[in-house]
Amino acid sequence: MSHKNKKYDWEIGSELPQLDEHSETKHLIIADYLKRYVEVYMANATIERLPLTVVDGFAGGGKYRAFNREETTDGSPFLILKSIQEAEALLNIGRRKPRSIDAEYHFIEKDAPHLDFLRQELHLSEFAHLLGSKIHLYNKKFDQVATDVIKRIQQRNKGMRAIFILDQYAYKDVPFSIIRNIFSSTASEVILTFNFDTLQSFLAENSTNKKALENINLSQYIDWNRLALFKEAGMWQHAIQEQLANAILKGSGANHMTLFFIKPKKGWCYWLVHLSQKFIARDVMMGLHWKHSNTSAGFEHHLGEGIFTLGYQATQTAGQITLDFGEVFDFGSKAKERCIECLSESIPRLLDNCNIQMPFSQLTDNIGSLTPASTIEIKAALQSSIDNKELMIVTKDGGTRRSANQIGPSDILRYNQKQLFF
Template identity: 45%
Template sequence: MGTQEDKYQWQIGSPPPSLDEHSQTKHKITTTYLKQYIDIYFQRVQIERLDLHLVDGFAGGGKYIDLHTGSMVDGSPFLALKTLEEAIVRVNIERKKTRTINCNFYFVEKSLESTNYLTHEIKNSTFNSALGSTIHCHNNEFHRSLPGIIKQIIRKNPRTQRAIFLLDQYAYKDVPLNSVASIFNELTDPEVILTFNYDSLQRYISNTQNMRTSMRNINLESHIAWDRIQEWKDTGHWHSLIQEQLAAAIKAASGAPHMTLFFISGKRGDSSPYWLVHLSKKYIARDVMMKIHWDHANDTMEFSHYLNEGFFQIGYRAYETPGQSSFEFSDHKILSDETKKRCIDKLSTEIPKIIYDTSGPIIFSDLLDQYGSLTPASSSEIKEALQTAIDQGEIEVRGCKGERRCKSTRINNKDTLTYKQSQLFI
């Protein structure tokens, strides 16, 4: 986890800091995602090798004290190492020909004491022999280490660079969006999972020079309509407006085509909410993360957002129309079975409109690629939402050989969706 100097400190010979509820949830999600990433990659039986790079940009010391049990638990570096170790065993079950996972780990930490603590823990673990070969510890700020790490990744894998970056910085001022943009510009297949301390920002954001300088430092200033901030506050829909604006800013500044973004907050109200943001070049990566959000919706942490239940326009919707004063924004949404149902119901009317507006058939994978990041739904909910339109003959779905799909659950990525009714939407 990223270090806040007065909160997270590691020193050899002293107990590590406590692991709060926030970090437990982030660790759980990240571990689940890494497992699914590997399992999906090896879905095809003929694949025998995965070259992967995992970069923990705010690694900390690698160990924590569990607040509830008082025992020592793993931080993100060891969770990553153990997840990959377990994956090698899992993907080779009942295999005659051995599969290999060649993963390089880069643990970056700006505090010398914390870096020394992490190195000490690795040396005293079963991963000791990999230190200096596939495990690299960097005592530096992430943005300073990144150029060298990118060069190493490209040198090791010149054609395709599969890399996952974990950027669990503490304060929003530490969000390295300039660095994130360079990741997506220079690598062929990167993904970034970062935390964003939205709660702190939304409480203090205002059109002041200090605030604009802070936002300029993380490459967000040019993406925010500063002259309308007070107007947003006066509408009574502040959370919706600023979330849409900042969501658009993060996505634009990162250069990532796909994004998943949700609040995570403790149900007991004893921890500050934050955003967990996943950025990727491929829709399938976004879809996997979205499904994980829904799977964890009933955990001890709340996953929520203020965006629309169906398709939403990332960014302040009045932004394009100067002087617009009417606002219709959504209330706070906590992910649950009820919000999933409402999401599917909303999409069942909105997806046919999108297909109609394309003025021709659309491939299902293109629908996901163009609109998938503009909804809290995963591809599963999008398919379910199509069933009503299929039953009513509003949408026709056909496979590559012309076969007709009557069940939306059987839709494949290359299937064609065609709008079949002539009436106009009102």
């Protein structure tokens, strides 16, 4: 994960750069997600082989000095290789007939000394035999090789499953036209870092300056009138975050997004963004956010604790000119309680506004990118609504469920408030 900062330089014979504390947690999330990805796709024990491509668009040198420890720790290339190796080992515990992950790796690094360092580390590692066959190295910028990597994914197999890890340092190195192409032409997921702090500082100087966002193909998704309105009202930071989050989701062409705010003790704040086409992928990632948020300071969510709005068109909606931006959401125990409480109020209201009923799968698809909740918190909120008879959960056979934990994707959520008034 290469950065334009001297402490993140790699050179053969020189001291390793030190990994920041927040990056350690980010690495844990990525490693856990890769293992969970394999677990989910291989849940059916009869599947013997998973063809998968993993792309690291900003690979760096592959090794760091650990934060606050006198030891070496893995960078993203080795993190990826070891996570897939561990996931395959877990698949085969207690089995006679082996199951395999047929993985191919593309490590892209534009700085030649960094790539030379990575190549040397790979040659010295247990993965040396994969160089040239399963591990491919590129001394270019990500946008220069993205099209060729996408073509390779398409050629490998019909499933075209891939995970792109794009840990850029700022926000300029990954045009969203490329991400849109990834989603339109392969069955991929994208894990992206996006330095919104530098971008919002740049835009704050002149909120009509569209050039920076035009360069990464996001300008057309921004409500520039809204930005000007909120800047005048002293709510610039809230508005730009809301607009950028919406632009990333719309510009990527993905159906679902998880967004995590990362605040290092020093330096710029950035987002860890996961983009996917399926709710289950989004749900797995959000679950990992809840799992790891308390292991490192500075991991937060700012857009809302229940169901929030992205790309809010205040200038086009009569009588609605402001937004209630809530307090910082830190994924702690109190935040969990607030999230469930807010959802227990907002989900019945949503159903009432959507002609009374919808399948559970439709609910999660509709609100998946608009809440910090995972399925666990959503079902806890539904339990409250079931208990007070605001909602009924109807099965395909016409029965009802009393436990939200038993809700299936096809179960119908039906608003039941009229019965209370009766």
